[in-house]
Every structure is written in C-alpha cells, then in structure tokens.
Amino acid sequence: MIEDLFDLEQVTSQKSVIHSLDARVKIIVCCAAIVALVAVPYSPVVYTVSAVFFLLFLLLWALSKISPLIYFRRLLLALPFGFMLCGFQIFFKNRYYTDYHSLLELPLGIHIYFESIEFASILLVKFLVCYSFIVLLSSTSSLQDLLEAAGRLKVPPELILALGMMIRYLFVFGIIYRKVTDALKTRLFDPFDHRLPYRYRIVNMGYMMGSLFIRSLEQGERTYASMLCRGYGRDSYIFIKEKPFLRSDLIFLGLCLILIILVPLFCWYDPFSLICRFEVLPSSVQGF
Template identity: 85%
Template sequence: MIEDLFDLEQVTSQKSVIHSLDARVKIIVCCAAIVGLVAVPYSLIVYEVAAILFGLFLVLWALSRLSPMVYFRRLLLALPFGFMLCGFQIFFKNRYYTEYHPIIELPFGVTIFSESVEFATILLIKFLVCYSFIVLLSSTSSLQDLLEAAGRLKVPPELILALGMMIRYLFVFGIIYRRVTDALKTRLFDPFDHRLPYRYRILNMGYMMGSMFIRSLEQGERTYASMLCRGYGRDSYIYIRNKPLLSADIVFLGICLLIIILAPLICWFDPIQMFCFLPR
C-alpha cells in the first residue's frame, strides 16, 4: 500500500472535463453529496437516494475518462474498514427501530435481528456512495490544487499549512520505507518467507519498524531546521492566489447541486401522489 503512494497523483494529471474543473467545485460537490446522503434518515428511502447519487457518480467518473480499475483499487483500501464497521451492527440493537424480529440465534446469547441487518446494509450503502465521491475528488484533483482550493473556500490557513506539511512528509516517510525495505532485500530477508522461523521474522520486523521511526524522527528534525533557515515562523502560510470561477464551473456546480438537492426530495415526496392531491 505504501508503494502505491508514489503513484497516487498520476491519474490527476490526465485531461478530461472533470480534471479541468476548478477544485473548489469538486470539493463542494463531494461535500454536498456526502451531507445530502448522510442527512437522509435511516429508512428504506436511502436505497433510492443512494441509487440516484451513485448514478451521478458514475456519470462524473465516465466524464473523467479514468479506468474502473483505479476506482476499485482505491475502494479496496477502505472496504475492509467499512465491512468491519457495518458488520458489527448486525449484533446490536439501535435506536432507529422500536420492534425487533430475530432471524438467527447464536451461542452465548447472541441474536441477529432483521432490523439490525437492515441498518447495517443502509450504513454500508451510505459508506460506499460517500467514499466513491471522495475517490472521484482525489483521483481528479492534485493535492496542491486541493490545498489551494481549501484556502479559497476560507478554510483557516493554520489548518491548510498543517495539512500541506503532513502531505509532504507522507512522501518522505514513503521514501524512508523504500530505503529500509531495499536494505532488507539486499540481505535476502523476506518477512513472508515461511522457511524462516516465525519468531525470527517478527523480531526483524520489529527492528525495521524501530529503524523507520528513528529515521523519520531524524528526517523531521532536519526538515524543520531547514524550514527555520528559510524563514519559517508562526506567521508563515501557504501563498494562495486569487482565481475566479469560470462560467462552465458555475453551470456544472449548479447542475450537480440541483441533482443532489432534488434526489432526497423526489424520493421522499412521491411526485405522482403530490400531483394527485393538488387542487384543481
């Protein structure tokens, strides 16, 4: 996973309609889709709203001209956490239901209820759709563009500076990790080699983690010293130039926000029934 860090922004340099949009537009659309879906109450209406928003995501992904493998590879990184978070919900009752119907009786007094399974399914669907928009945002906007867009959206400069330093140091940590692993390979050490004793592999992996921690700490001190030499201080912030939104960006933002706002409203209020009860 750390090896894929250096290929993180390769897909952001491609040319497409979505790539050429202002990063502020993509951030607003992503946040609006997440808030719009999370705000929907835990009921069966979530399936319909999620289907509409996921259809919007598929259209935007098709316009970005990115391979589906990019999406699935990044989805697999977070999918275990999502399954673990949602999987535990089937064993507990929650406050969104008043009646519970058991479907499976397990040993040690553990009972799985149909309402708990329904809640876990709704939670998983929300997670998948929200994370899909995050993947779209990170796959079509570089990290520097996202930082500058956050600054133009009036995010506190202290937070932007901290995020910028974290992102830059993340790649430094990746370089240190590559050096340590290359040193182990030159010594013909493979932590997944079952011919080596398990205790020996664990011991050397502990040495490797300790070495990475010490090297990262030393690199952090050197980086901070070099920043002080270049005039870094408590009032140092990332320079962000003004950039007006184009008319195409505004139109795209308006269309996406309209779809995101109307999706839960259409699913919640059936337009056919509303038309039948209108006064004639």
C-alpha cells in the same frame, strides 16, 4: 499501501473533463453529495437516493477516463473497515426501529434481527457511495490543488498549513520506507518467507520499523531546521493566489447541486401526494 501513495499523484495528472475542473467545484460537489446522503433518514428511501448518486459518480468517473481497476483497488482498502463497522450492527438493536423480528438465534443469547440487517445494509450503502465520491475527488485533483482550493474556500490558514506540512512529509516518509525495504531486498530478506524462523523475522521487522521511525525523525528535524532558516514562524501562511470561477465550472457545479438537492427531496417527499393535499384544502385557505 504506501506504494499506492506515489501512484495517487500520477493519476491526478491525467487529462480529462473532470481533471480540468476547478478543485473547488469538485470539493463542493463531493461534500454536498456526502452531506445530502447522510442527511437522508434511515429508511428504504436511502437505496433509491444512493442508486442515483452512484449513477452520478459512475458518469463522472467515466468522464475522468480513469481505469475502473484503480477505483476497485482503493475501494478494497476501505472495505474491511466498512464491513467491520456495518457487520456488528446485525447483532444489536438501534433506535430507528421499535419492533424487531428475530431471524436467527445464536449461542449465548445473541439474536440476529431483520431490522438490524436492514439498518446495516443502509449504513453500508451510505458508506460505499460516500467513499466513492472521496475516491473520485482524490483521483482527479492533486493534493496541492486541494490545499489551494480549500484556502480559496476560506478554510482557516492554520489548518491549511498543518495539512500542507503533513502531506509533504507523508511523501518523505514514503521515500524513506522505500529505501528501507529496498535495503532489505538487497539482503534477500523477505518477512513472508516461511523458510526463515518466525522469531528471526519478527526481530528483523522490529529493527526495520525502529530504523524507519528514527530516520523519519531525523529527516523531520532537518526539514524543520531548513524551514526556520527560510523564515518559517508561527505567523507563516501558505500564499494562495486568487482564481475566478470559469463559466464551465459554474455550469457543472449548478447541474450537480440541483441533482444532489432535488433527488433526496423527491424520493423522501412524494410530489404527487403534496399536490393532492393542496387540492383538498378548504376553499378559504386556497383563496388566501
């Protein structure tokens, strides 16, 4: 997983229509899609809205010219958490339903309800689509571009500074981890080699983790000392240069926002039923 950290920035350096967009546009589109999908009430309508949003994601991913294998690899990292979160829902009742129909009765009085399965599937669909847009955002924009875009969107500078330091030190931690694992490989130590005694592997893994955190702590202290020598203080902020939106960025942002806003409205509120309601209004009200 830590090795994938270095591949993350390599993917963001590719050339495509999506990569060339302003990072602010991608942040707004990603957040708008997530908020719009989460705001849709729990009902079968979520399937239709999620399908349209996922088609939008597939179109943007195709325009980014990134291999689908990268998406599936990053999706597999989060699927265990999503399945664990949604899988437990089938055993409990929730407030979105009033009547429940038991499909299966397990020992210890545990029931699996049809409504709970439907709720879990809706939750899983929301999770997959929202996570897909996050993968698209992280795969087409570098971490530094995202920080600068957040600053241009008026995110508090204290938060941007903290995130910037965390992102920078995350790569330092990854480099130290790579050095420690390379040192173990040169000594022919494999923690998954079943020929070695189990206790021996556990002890050496503990030593490795301890050495990793000690080296990281020492590197953090050296980094903080060098920052103080360069004038870092409580009033220090990251300088972010102003950058105007391009016409192509605004057109792309407008089209995506129109789609993201109208799809949930048309799926939740049937426009034809609204027209019929207006036609049967009393003449006095229509005249008004």
